[in-house]
Amino acid sequence: MSDQQNSKSCPLDPGYWAMVGGVFKGRTGWLSAIVMVYALVFFAGAIISAVKFFDTPETALKDQIMWATIFLSSVLLLMVCKIWFWTTMNKNTIVNGLKCLSEKPGE
Numbered sequence: 861m862s863d864q865q866n867s868k869s870c871p872l873d874p875g876y877w878a879m880v881g882g883v884f885k886g887r888t889g890w891l892s893a894i895v896m897v898y899a900l901v902f903f904a905g906a907i908i909s910a911v912k913f914f915d916t917p918e919t920a921l922k923d924q925i926m927w928a929t930i931f932l933s934s935v936l937l938l939m940v941c942k943i944w945f946w947t948t949m950n951k952n953t954i955v956n957g958l959k960c961l962s963e964k965p966g967e
Contacts, residue, residue, distance in 0.1 A: 870960035899941035906934035
């Protein structure tokens with residue numbers, strides 16, 4: 861009976877949006893907001909550079925190389941931001957699980 865009560869008071873598997881919202885809470889919430897803004901900037905940079913790459917004439921090889929480099933750099937930095945968010949969500953899930961384990965009565 862205590863396992864059912866504990867599972868109700870301490871959910872083991874929060875929803876995806878609850879985990880995303882949890883990234884913006886706590887001591888590092890401000891840092892998460894800054895990383896989210898950077899991720900949006902990198903995404904916009906990737907889209908703009910891809911459009912510019914295909915709009916440049918074929919004779920301007922240096923311009924194409926520049927836009928391709930900006931695109932690849934933006935996508936790489938966007939992946940770094942996503943990995944940071946995933947590790948932060950994972951950390952929050954582990955911390956919540958440890959809190960649930962420490963709150964079990966009688967064990």
